[in-house]
Amino acid sequence: MTEMVYGSVPVRNAEPVLPKWWRTIDRWSMSCILMLFGIGLLLGFAASPPLASKNGLAPFHYVERQAMFGGLALAAMFLTSMMSPLLVRRLAVIGFLVAFISLIGLPFFGTDFGKGAMRWYSLGFASVQPSEFLKPGFIVVAAWMLAAGQEINGPPGRLWSLMLAAAIVLLLAFQPDFGQAALILFGWGVMYFVAGAPMVLLVAIAGLVVLGGTFAYENSEHFARRIDGFLTPEVDPRTQLGYATNAIQEGGFFGVGVGGGEVKWSLPDAHTDFIIAVAAEEYGLILVLCIIALYASVVVRSLLRLMRERDPFIRLAGTGLACMFGVQALINMGVAVRLLPAKGMTLPFVSYGGSSLIAGGIAVGMLLAFTRTRPQGEIGDILRGRIR
Amino acid sequence: MIRTPLRPLARVLEARAKGENPDAIERENLRLRHEEMRDRARSRAEGRLLVLGVLFVCAFTMVGARMGLLAASEPSEPRASAAGAEIEALRADIVDRQGRVLATNLETYSLYAQPPQMIDPEHAATELARIFPDLDRDRLIQDFTGTRKFLWIKRRLSPEQRQAVHDIGDPGLLFGPRDMRLYPNGRLAAHVLGGAGFGREGVHAAEVIGVAGVERQFDEQLRDPARASKPLELSLDLTIQAATEEVLLGGMRLLNAKGAAAVLMDVHTGEVISIASLPDFDPNDRPAPPTQGRPDDSPLFNRVVQGVYELGSTFKIFTVAQALELGMVTPDTIINTKSPMTWGRHRISDFRNYGPELTVSKVIEKSSNVGTARIAIEIGAERQRDFLGQLGLLETTKFEMVEARGGRPLLPPRWSELSTMTISYGHGISATPLHLAAAYATMVNGGTRVEPTLLKQDGPQFGARVISEKTSEQLRRMLRLTVSQGTASFGEVPGYAVGGKTGSADKPRIDGRGYETDKVLATFAATFPAHDPKYVLIVTLDEAVETSGSEPRRTAGWTAVPVAAEVIRRVAPLLGLRPEIEPAELTGITLTSN
Numbered sequence: 001m002t003e004m005v006y007g008s009v010p011v012r013n014a015e016p017v018l019p020k021w022w023r024t025i026d027r028w029s030m031s032c033i034l035m036l037f038g039i040g041l042l043l044g045f046a047a048s049p050p051l052a053s054k055n056g057l058a059p060f061h062y063v064e065r066q067a068m069f070g071g072l073a074l075a076a077m078f079l080t081s082m083m084s085p086l087l088v089r090r091l092a093v094i095g096f097l098v099a100f101i102s103l104i105g106l107p108f109f110g111t112d113f114g115k116g117a118m119r120w121y122s123l124g125f126a127s128v129q130p131s132e133f134l135k136p137g138f139i140v141v142a143a144w145m146l147a148a149g150q151e152i153n154g155p156p157g158r159l160w161s162l163m164l165a166a167a168i169v170l171l172l173a174f175q176p177d178f179g180q181a182a183l184i185l186f187g188w189g190v191m192y193f194v195a196g197a198p199m200v201l202l203v204a205i206a207g208l209v210v211l212g213g214t215f216a217y218e219n220s221e222h223f224a225r226r227i228d229g230f231l232t233p234e235v236d237p238r239t240q241l242g243y244a245t246n247a248i249q250e251g252g253f254f255g256v257g258v259g260g261g262e263v264k265w266s267l268p269d270a271h272t273d274f275i276i277a278v279a280a281e282e283y284g285l286i287l288v289l290c291i292i293a294l295y296a297s298v299v300v301r302s303l304l305r306l307m308r309e310r311d312p313f314i315r316l317a318g319t320g321l322a323c324m325f326g327v328q329a330l331i332n333m334g335v336a337v338r339l340l341p342a343k344g345m346t347l348p349f350v351s352y353g354g355s356s357l358i359a360g361g362i363a364v365g366m367l368l369a370f371t372r373t374r375p376q377g378e379i380g381d382i383l384r385g386r387i388r
Numbered sequence: 389m390i391r392t393p394l395r396p397l398a399r400v401l402e403a404r405a406k407g408e409n410p411d412a413i414e415r416e417n418l419r420l421r422h423e424e425m426r427d428r429a430r431s432r433a434e435g436r437l438l439v440l441g442v443l444f445v446c447a448f449t450m451v452g453a454r455m456g457l458l459a460a461s462e463p464s465e466p467r468a469s470a471a472g473a474e475i476e477a478l479r480a481d482i483v484d485r486q487g488r489v490l491a492t493n494l495e496t497y498s499l500y501a502q503p504p505q506m507i508d509p510e511h512a513a514t515e516l517a518r519i520f521p522d523l524d525r526d527r528l529i530q531d532f533t534g535t536r537k538f539l540w541i542k543r544r545l546s547p548e549q550r551q552a553v554h555d556i557g558d559p560g561l562l563f564g565p566r567d568m569r570l571y572p573n574g575r576l577a578a579h580v581l582g583g584a585g586f587g588r589e590g591v592h593a594a595e596v597i598g599v600a601g602v603e604r605q606f607d608e609q610l611r612d613p614a615r616a617s618k619p620l621e622l623s624l625d626l627t628i629q630a631a632t633e634e635v636l637l638g639g640m641r642l643l644n645a646k647g648a649a650a651v652l653m654d655v656h657t658g659e660v661i662s663i664a665s666l667p668d669f670d671p672n673d674r675p676a677p678p679t680q681g682r683p684d685d686s687p688l689f690n691r692v693v694q695g696v697y698e699l700g701s702t703f704k705i706f707t708v709a710q711a712l713e714l715g716m717v718t719p720d721t722i723i724n725t726k727s728p729m730t731w732g733r734h735r736i737s738d739f740r741n742y743g744p745e746l747t748v749s750k751v752i753e754k755s756s757n758v759g760t761a762r763i764a765i766e767i768g769a770e771r772q773r774d775f776l777g778q779l780g781l782l783e784t785t786k787f788e789m790v791e792a793r794g795g796r797p798l799l800p801p802r803w804s805e806l807s808t809m810t811i812s813y814g815h816g817i818s819a820t821p822l823h824l825a826a827a828y829a830t831m832v833n834g835g836t837r838v839e840p841t842l843l844k845q846d847g848p849q850f851g852a853r854v855i856s857e858k859t860s861e862q863l864r865r866m867l868r869l870t871v872s873q874g875t876a877s878f879g880e881v882p883g884y885a886v887g888g889k890t891g892s893a894d895k896p897r898i899d900g901r902g903y904e905t906d907k908v909l910a911t912f913a914a915t916f917p918a919h920d921p922k923y924v925l926i927v928t929l930d931e932a933v934e935t936s937g938s939e940p941r942r943t944a945g946w947t948a949v950p951v952a953a954e955v956i957r958r959v960a961p962l963l964g965l966r967p968e969i970e971p972a973e974l975t976g977i978t979l980t981s982n
Contacts, residue, residue: 150429152422194436196429248458268504285459289452296448303441307434310426315433319440326444330451337454 021082024372029301032294033077033349033364037070039279039291040350047264047271047278048352062271062352069126069354073361080365081372085314088369089140095362096137102130103171118175131172131180132359136321136366138168139187143317146195150312158195161188179331179345183324190323191316243267244277244336248288255284271352273345276336291350292333299326305371318370321363394421479569479596480610481619482581482603484626485659485844489619491581491603491671493596494570497550497563499542503532506560515556516541519549532560543586544568569596569603571671577629579665579690580622580789580842583674599674600688602842604790621844623659628652631958632662636927639951640666645932649691650955651840652925653825655833655915656848658841660787661923661963663822665691682898691928693787694794696818699928700893700944702913703814704760705831705863708752710775711763712859719749719862725759734806736761739892739943752866753874755890757813764812769803772811778854779827780837781819788842795820814891821911821926828913832867832887832921835860868918879914879949881956883967887918888952890944895931907931910944912952916960923963927952 014020041063048062080088102121110118111127120127142161149157165188172181193202247263250256261281264270270278280288302322309315325348332347334340346353348360396417400410482491506512509532517525520542531539544566545553553561569584582601597611598604606620632650640648648666653659669675669687678686684695711717725746728737742754751759764772776782784796798818800807810816822840829838830851837851855863867887871879875890891911894903911928915921932947933940941947960967 150425152418152425190440194433194440196432196436245458248455249461252459266505280455280459285456288455288459292448292452292455296445299444299448300441303437303444307437310430312426312429312433315430315437319437323440323444326448330444330447333451333455337451337458339451339454 017082021372024374025081025368026301026305026371026373029298029371030081030368032298034074036291036294036298036349037074039287039294040275040347040352041066041070043275043279043350044271044352046259046261046282047275050265051271065354066352066357069357073349073357075361076358077361077365077368080362081368083369085311085317085370088366089144089313089317092137092140092366093144095133096141099130099134099137100168103134103168106130106175119177126354128355129359131175131177132356133362134168135180135183135187135324136359136363138164138184139191139320139324139363140317140366142188143191143313143320146191146316147311147313150195158192161191183328186327187320187324191320194319195312195316240267240269240274241335241338244274245338247277247281248337251281251284253285255280255282255287258282273332273351274336275347275351276333280336288333295326295329299323302367302371305373308376309370309374310376314370318367321367321370325360325363325367478611478613478616479567479584480612480616482610482622483619484622484624484629485661486625487619487621488626489572490577490622490624490626491569491571491584493567496544496546496566496568498540498566499545499550499553500538500540500562500564501532502538502560502562503534503536504560506532506558508558509533509560512556512558512561516553516561519552567596573626573630574672575668575670576626576633577624577663578668578671579688579693579791580624580663581671582789583671585674601671601789601791605788622842623654623657623661623844624663624842625661625962628959628962629662629664631962632955633664633666633668635951635955635958636664637666639927639947639954640929640932643929643932643934643947643951645929645947646685647691647930648932648951649695649821649928649930650926650952651692651821651825652923652955652959653829653838653840655829655838655921655924657845658826658829658838658849659845660822660825660840660842662959663692665689665693665695690789690791691930692821692926693785693789693791694820695928696795696798696820697909697911697928698815698818698893698896699821699824699911700814700891700909701755701757702824702828702889702891702911703817704752704755704812705867705889705913706776706779706781706827707760707764707767707772707812708748708866709831709855709859709863710767710772711748712862713855714767714771716766717748717763719747719866721748722746723748723751723756723759723762725751725756725762727756727758729758729761731761731806731809736809749866749869752889753870755870755875760812761809764808765805767808769805769808772808773803775854776811776817778837778852779830780839781817781823781827785820785822785826785840787822787840792822795822797823814893821928824911824913825924825926828915828924828926830854831863832860832915832918832924864915864918864921867915871914871918875943875945876912876914876949878945879912879953879956881916881953881960883969884956884960884965885917885919885968886914886953886956887916887921888912888914888949890949892943892945906940906942908933908942908944908947910942910948912944912948914952914956916956917965917968922965925952925955925959927955 044063044066045060049059052059052061083091106118109121111120111122112118119129119131121130142164145157145161147157148154165184168184169181172184243263243266247261250262259282261278263281264278267274267277276288276291279291299322302318306315306318306322309318328345328348331340331345335345346356349357396413399413403410403413479493481489483489503509510529513525513528513532516528517523523541545563550563571581580601582603583599584596584603585599587595587597598607602620602622603610609615610620632652636648636650650662650664651660652662654661667687675687677688683689689695722745724744725738725742726744727741728735736757738757739755742756746754746756746759773782782797782799785792800811800816807816826838826840830836834857835855836853838849839851864887867889868885870876871886871888876888879886879888891913893909893911894905895907895909897904909928909930910932911926914925914927916923916925927948929948929951933942934946
């Protein structure tokens with residue numbers, strides 16, 4: 001009563017932020033991310049000097065920038081991972097709205113840097129690609145809608161999120177940026193799958209894809225030639241793909257040695273889309289396998305942790321973020337080894353790129369926030385006899 | 389199946405009966421349902437997340453395995469070979485009848501640039517402008533520093549130029565192999581060969597396609613990879629072609645002619661041994677088609693195959709041949725040749741007055757228009773046209789050159805009696821020298837139709853019979869007499885018994901109203917040896933004039949005939965014909981045989 005009247009030292013009945021963060025965070029995934037970032041810097045030393053010398057800058061100009069943006073990205077990641085899922089969701093929705101509006105504004109205020117596609121805002125010291133920030137925001141918003149749709153008497157979240165996805169895909173295709181559009185669509189599909197897409201629908205879609213592909217292959221000469229050209233074992237050595245393949249072969253198992261690589265001089269995108277080729281040439285298969293293992297462990301660990309998650313929103317959002325992260329890495333490396341047709345896609349956290357690095361940091365921070373250990377009402381499982 | 393009601397109606401009713409608020413019960417029920425649904429969703433999601441995880445592991449493993457495979461394989465320099473995309477650069481050679489090369493391929497290199505790979509564009513541009521004076525340095529710098537990723541610089545390089553470019557040492561300057569069509573004999577047989585250009589072009593190869601002549605006519609055959617090792621054998625003989633062209637060029641210069649044409653043809657096989665048209669060009673550097681002036685004055689114009697001319701008195705032999713064949717006359721029949729002859733409003737006169745009457749043989753020898761016209765009247769329009777048709781003078785030849793289709797004879801719109809008379813001495817009908825050669829071959833080879841051909845033949849053609857052996861024999865004698873004592877006396881070549889018929893046709897005015905008075909197309913249709921003809925030679929000079937006399941002489945006897953005689957003198961030994969020199973008096977020698 002005295003305390004009620006006079007007040008007293010406020011009691012903090014919650015655990016302090018940092019210890020709680022350290023206790024609940026997925027420390028393995030976080031270490032993987034940090035190692036990936038370190039590898040990115042290491043490869044930047046190898047891959048970016050040719051570009052710097054071409055642009056008349058100091059040899060390690062791009063490495064310095066990478067370190068600076070990387071620092072920002074890591075800060076954003078730590079900060080985000082400390083937030084509660086609720087706060088993450090709120091901030092993400094706001095961020096999504098901002099990114100969405102700036103995406104709409106791109107045709108009017110954006111620049112194309114002479115590359116033919118309107119994707120960037122130029123801020124003088126750096127350029128910002130809104131679609132990079134839009135991706136994690138969209139995942140969170142769509143997960144929110146899907147989860148709300150599952151509630152009894154909830155809104156039709158599935159329909160809303162699908163319409164939102166379609167709108168964004170249209171906007172991106174208009175730029176054109178089919179890679180990002182495909183990623184958005186993929187993210188939504190994965191979340192819908194985990195949220196309980198009916199099996200019949202999945203089978204029907206798979207059947208349609210197979211049928212449509214066969215039909216197109218047999219009836220469209222153009223399409224067939226593209227596929228044949230992709231399947232053909234030979235590749236023109238003068239293309240980026242040819243250089244990348246050659247670099248991987250040159251590297252062999254242990255690489256040609258630090259600084260001994262040649263491919264970075266021939267490939268215009270050596271520091272972004274084909275950084276894996278530089279890694280393979282200079283450090284060999286060992287480093288490449290390490291990188292793959294790091295990505296795989298982040299994705300798989302996150303998915304395994306999300307299996308235990310009871311909250312549908314957190315589960316969906318976490319799944320979407322983890323899968324998008326993994327798929328982006330898969331596509332990038334798949335192109336370099338010619339498992340996939342050529343498509344420009346950066347290797348998250350390893351490739352050079354200011355805004356994509358920061359956006360990646362935020363996305364991974366969200367993922368870490370969602371995969372933190374939380375009480376999941378396991379006592380109920382135990383009572384029901386489902387002990388794990 | 390036990391259905392669970394959505395709302396706990398029993399409990400709600402009970403609560404209502406007790407007067408309690410049922411909302412709490414409803415909420416409790418909703419919460420329970422929710423919990424249950426979440427549990428269901430979670431267990432389903434667990435399975436699906438596991439599936440996702442496994443899929444990701446598989447995908448990452450695949451990428452890793454692929455990386456391992458690539459890393460384990462040896463680096464090689466792969467060649468581009470997308471299916472159906474390679475350009476066929478092989479092209480068969482063209483050779484003459486003795487197997488000597490007329491057209492072949494030379495491997496050269498083209499030069500192209502990839503500006504993004506250039507190290508020092510300015511230096512490269514400066515050096516290139518020094519090596520190739522026709523390139524502009526500023527323009528090159530602009531190209532190399534702009535946004536272009538690729539540009540051609542030179543289509544063909546000589547080895548020296550290639551080395552010089554190589555010495556610049558810029559990695560952005562690249563060479564692509566180019567098969568170039570080479571005509572090692574230069575201008576020789578230029579019109580026959582035509583020329584070749586590049587079709588589809590790639591970095592690694594370029595298609596060579598024929599643009600004219602046999603290169604165009606046989607383009608598909610030459611490009612057929614299955615036949616690439618088998619050259620195209622023409623009927624031409626390189627040596628004879630060279631001699632023909634040389635003599636013809638000399639004659640053309642000497643006589644101030646603006647053009648000249650010659651064709652030498654085997655009367656039995658139809659093979660064209662040499663075919664020359666002047667002025668000519670170098671097929672290695674084929675000029676562009678003319679944009680002004682008359683197309684038939686262009687060097688590209690093939691006078692033998694494309695040029696349609698009124699060939700004048702050379703046609704008289706056909707009239708006489710038909711009259712002989714029809715039995716209307718014999719070589720000794722007397723014909724009224726009183727000049728001028730009037731027919732309606734028109735007058736036909738001879739070049740000189742040859743007296744009131746001549747024998748048929750003399751009509752040919754002296755080349756009397758009046759005599760031929762009188763014979764033609766007797767023959768009639770219908771029969772004349774049929775006969776010329778049988779000789780192939782009314783349609784295009786089947787000669788194996790694309791240009792031959794352009795050599796369609798010009799015929800009178802209405803074959804009136806007057807037309808019959810003028811056509812009998814070669815006016816009012818126009819044909820190419822090649823037509824004339826084929827028709828003369830029929831006249832002298834024993835009377836069978838021959839199609840001129842450019843491909844080497846194995847044996848004689850057995851065409852349809854047009855005139856009898858006997859008529860042919862009589863015509864040969866007349867042609868021989870024309871040379872030995874008639875208008876073509878300069879055509880005598882010792883030992884080769886040349887026979888032939890001159891033709892000097894006034895050229896039609898360009899505006900189409902009548903004829904020029906001082907421009908003559910002089911033609912000599914020759915055959916040798918006259919007693920057993922093996923070859924026909926047609927020589928045509930355009931606007932030739934002989935000025936050694938007191939007045940300029942333009943008739944074929946003074947212009948085309950001496951040139952043709954010189955050609956025969958040079959060519960006959962090359963053809964393997966033995967001169968038949970009359971043996972000198974064998975005094976004091978007794979021929980014995982044992």
